Amino acid sequence: MSEQDFFDEGELVGVLTTQPLDRVLDYKAPEGGCWLGAFVEVPLGPRKVLGVVWGKGRGDWDISKVRAVIRALDVAPMREEMRLFIEKSAQYTLTSLPAMLRLATRAPGLSDPPSMRKVYRLGAGEPDRQTDARKRVIETLHEYGGLSFTLKELSELAGVTSSVVKGLVKQGVVAEEEAPRDLPYPKMDPEYGRKELTDDQEAASARLREGISSGTYGTTLLRGVTGSGKTEVYLEAVAECLRQGRQALVLLPEIALTAEFLTRVEARFGTKPAEWHSGVTMTERRRIWKMVGQGGVEVVIGARSALFLPYQNLGLVVVDEEHDTSYKQDDGVLYNARDMAVLRSSICGARVILASATPSLESWANADAGKYERLELTSRFGPAVMPDMQAIDMRAEDLPGSRWISPSMQAAVRSRIEKGEQSLLFINRRGYAPVTICRACGHQVGCDHCDARMVEHRFLKRLLCHQCGESKPMPEACPSCEVEGKLAPVGPGVERLAEEAQELFPDARMAVLSSDLFGSARALKEGITAIADGGADIIIGTQLVAKGHNFPLLTLVGVIDADLGLQGSDLRAAERTFQLMRQVAGRAGRSERKGQALLQTFQPEHPVIRAILAGDEEAFWKAEAGERRHAGVPPYGRMAGIILSSTDVQEVFDLGNALARNDGALREIGAQVFGPAPAPIARVRGRHRVRLLVKADKAAPLQAAVARWVGQYKLKGDMRLAVDIDPQSFY
Ligand code: ADP
Ligand code: ZN
16 A cells, blocks of 8 residues: 555545445544545544545545544455455445445444453462352363453353353463454465366366466356366465465355365365355454455455455356356345456456356357367366256156156156165255145145145145245135134145155165255254265255255256246246256266256257257257347346335335336337236235346446436335346346
């Protein structure tokens, strides 16, 4: 930072706060001055709030009324590159700057003043007299070797009050010391645990390493079938990043995958990386946040919000499974982490690696247009090859309406059991049955707060709304006609499929893998490891199994309903089905044994099903790209979704209609508006939802026009308006 980035005491500075205000506020720099980008505490009305020095003050405020910054916090100032990222991502997603800043400061205790704390470890002294409580403290400290603890940790571990520990400190039995509150993470060794790469892995890795060494921005689409070694290859890019002294971020789509991945990183670099997601403790979050800013972390593995950490020297962002829909945040600030990774890296001169077996059409098109480099890993690592894929034409199978495992599928599973191999039956629906119907009156049990139907979860003995999370016990009587004992499940979910499989194969060992059946990421990891080690003959799973897990004994994948994803109005339905089916099929035969994938379908001639079976990815992408280009939809056109919601159904439609009529700002850029229409789920948590969709040319300045358009109206009452740029789901 240069001298002109420093503000002397009393100089006017503009501070962006995390409060929902629409401007940067003027303050006087505090005693001792402050840097541009400094995190500060400022008075706002009667409160103290967190902010960042965003620039010079505007000076358009009565100078005698301008208050002083209370103090600059003891954390690294926000770098210019990060301020730019916040500004640009706010512009792109039409989000306010304060909301963006909140995303970038999601760590507790940032304004806690002292960065030292007292810690306790075993001292040299002997106690004057021994009590049970004292003994427990000493034993605890012995048990944990040379570790030191905070007073709270130690007294809790030993099960004593803090005064017992304090007493031992007086006698020198326990030593009290000052230690930094947040410690750096251990250094990683880029040469540790290196693997011999195959020729095409080495070629890809060399290109990626070159990119890192160039020190400039660039995005690479790393494509390769599941098991081809994409992870091994991008870990080499991470290694190069470490050698250059820069930080690397690896984004993963599912928290459930991080445990397995952490172990892999540790095996490669000798120590675990920092882990950032909703399951991480508050203390750990603060430590990561601070250490990232001062270079005390080299590699972060995280969920999408890890993009908003204050990296000191970011050199690489890997987006693993880049096509995964969970990269799109669908609550609060609506951003796509994959796109924001590219934005952030282009600002700070970092590399991006988008890794996938089945890229999104967006990334495929960017590579096709030469904006991204494209690297391919064509073969699976080791002797494994892609499985044989075949359709089971359900029209020809003899199957009663309440059964889903066709005779052909049964035969295939049976032959695997006989050979001691594993089968996976895949259905992308959680719970027991998606619909519960009353056989007396035909009523379908719905959620009281949404227009969604309740899903029976037999395992939990409850009905659950997958939309809002509402749950209630399974009723005895129909809520509508009150007749008892007539409620019946309709359609299969993963739990019901497990029941059917158990009846068909009573001696087989079953394992059900569904995200809601495991209490924690750790429990899930243990479950997965046990299955991988051969702890089950048949695995019944939802889309959770499609992602990244390795089951060496698995040689058959049976897709129960390949048609499920093809229905619906989502423009990405075909793409999603294609990706999911390819991924699931990729689970079979990952080690020495060749696998087989069977797809149950009522429409074997459907182009998507045919492309999956033929394994002809380029043909699929080209056909899909052609259709989207023709329709002018993403990635060949732009879209924005507007969701209005209110408890008052009339007001929400009135505003929707007013927006649709007064669309001058959109017409100026040649954009069209569709709607208002009730959102596919028209009521969520008691709020009525109406949706408008804006379509524009690829080059049109969409955000500015949408901002002017919706800016015409002030929102009254409890009305909410959310803009979703590049909407992914149409809900
Ligand atoms: P992908 O990320 O493409 O699914 P992975 O990198 O996970 O593939 O590789 C699949 C499996 O093969 C992993 O268990 C990995 O450790 C192993 N593997 C891949 N390449 C190599 C290699 N060059 N040497 C040793 N093991 C490898
Ligand atoms: Zn609900």
